[in-house]
Amino acid sequence: MKTRTVQRTALVPHTIDGRTEMVLDRYDVEIPAAPRDWDRIVLGTVTGAAAVIGVASIAWSTASIGDLLARATIAPAAYAAAGVFDLVWLSCMALEWLARYDADRAKLPRRAGYWALAIAMGAVGAHGWIADQLAIGLVGAAVSGLAKAMWTVVLRHHAKPLDSRTQQWVDKQRAAVGGRLAMVSVRRELTRAESAVAAEQAAIGAASPEGSGRSPETPEDEADAPDEEEQLTPVGPMTIADAVRTALSSGITSPEAVLRYVRKVADANAKEASVERYLRGLRKPA
Template sequence: MKFRTETRRRPVEHTVDGITHTINKPQQVRVPVLPADWDSRAIKAASALVLVLTAIAVVWSTVSIGSLLHGGPGYAAAALFDVSWITVLILEWLGRFDPAKQKFARNMGFVLVGVTAGAIAWHGALLDSVALAVVGAAVSVIAKLLWMAIFRHVDKPLSDEDRQWVDAEISKANAKLAVAGVRRRVAVAEVQARAEILAAEQLLNQLDDGANTAEQIVVDEESTPVLASPNTVRRQVEQAPSIAELARQQVTGGASNKDAFEEIMRRIPDAKPESVQATVRREARRQTRYM
C-alpha cells in the first residue's frame, strides 16, 4: 500500500512567562493512498466519448433538418429536435430512483429520437442518397442507445424492500416540500391580507379626518354644540356677513330679539336658526354695552 505525507495541525497548549494559550502545532502524518478507481475512470471516459458522439449527432441533425426546412430560421427549428431528446435524457437520469418517471422519460426519448431520425432520413431521401438517409438517421439513434447503456451500467439495482424504503423517504421529503410550499403561500396571503387591511384602515382614517375637518361646530352660547354638514358650513360662511348686518340693523332699529330673528329668517330662509339666534343675541348685548 502506498502512503503520502500530509501536514496537519493539532491544538496544543503553549506556555510563555506563565501564560498559557492554545496554538495549532504542525504535524507530519502519513496517510494511505487509495488505489485508483479504474471503474469510475472508465465510466467517465465512456461518458466523454458518448458526449462527443452526441455533439456530432446534434451538428449532423441540425444541418440536415435545417437544410430540409430551407435553412435560415429552419436551423433554429432543427435544433429543437436534438434539444428535446437530450433534455429527456437528463430527465431519465434524474428519475433513476423512480421507475415510473424513468420509464416515461425513456419512452419519450425513443419517440423524440425517432422523430429526429425520421426527419434526417427524409432529407436523405430528398437528396436521393440512401447512405445519407440511413447513416444520418442512425447517428442520433446510436447516441441515444449509448446513453441508455451508460445509464444502465451506472444505475444501482435495488431490492423490492429497499426500493419501498427509498420511495417512503422520497415521499416524506416531498411531503415536507409540499408543506413548505403551502406555508409559504399562506404566509404570502396573510401578508397581503394584512397589508390590504392596513391600507383600508388608513383610508378610513383619512376619510374620517376629512369629515371631521369639513364638519364645523356651530356653537350656541346657551345651547349644546351642533354639527353642521360641509355644505351648510359653506353656505353659512357665505351668508355670515349678511346675517350679522341684518341683525345689527334690526337691533339698532329697536326691534326685539324675536322680531329681529323672524325678519332675518324671512329674508334668508335657508339660514341656520341657531346661528341666527346667536348672532341676534350677540348684537343685542353689544348694543346694551354701548348704551
C-alpha cells in the first residue's frame, strides 16, 4: 500500500525554569495514499485538448474569414469582425456549460451555437470558393466543425442533469431568489419616482400662490409661518439634503422650521448643525 507523509501538530507541555507552557509540537505521520483517479485525469486531459482545438479553430477561421472580408474593407476591421464568427459559438458553448445541471436552459445556447457554427463554416467555405481553392475552404470549414463536435462530447461528459423533482425544487428556489432580486430594483425605482413626485409637487406649490388657497403677503400667513412645514406631505424616503432642498423650494426659510421638517420626513434624529450646514450650502450664490 502506498503512503504519503503528512505533518501534524499538537499542543504539548514544555517546562523551563519550573514554568510550564503549552507549545506546538510538529510531527510527521504516514497515511495511506489515495489511488490515482485516472478517470479524472483523462477527462481533464481531454478538456485541455478541446481548449487547444478551440483556440486553433479561432485562429484558422479568423485568418480565413478575415482575408475574405479584407477584400471589401480595411484589414484591421476585417480581422476583428472575423474573430466574431467562432467566438459566438464558443460563447454559446460556455453558456451551455453553465447550464449543465439544467437541460431545459441548455437547449437555447446549444441551438444558437449550432446556427453560429453553420454560419462560420459557410464563411470559411466561401473564402476557399472565392480564392479558387474550394477543397481548402471545405477542409478549413471542417476545422470549426470538429472543434464544435469535440466540445459537444466534452460537455456531455461534464453535464449532470437533475431528476424531475430536484429540478422543480431548484426552479422554485431560483424563482424565489430572482423575485427578491427583482424587487430590489423595483423598490429603488419607486423610491426615485416618489422623490421626484415630492420635489415636483413642492416646486409647483412654491411657484403657485393660489396652490394653498391663501395669499402669502397677508399678515395672517406670516403669523402662521412657523407651522408652514406641516403643509408639506412627505412622499417616499428622503435624505437630509433632499429634505432641506424641498423645504427651501417650498418657501420654508426659518432654520427651526426647516429642522422640524427634516426630522419629520427624513431623519427624526437629524442634528441641527447638519441641517444648518446644508442650508448654508444651498443658500450660497451660484
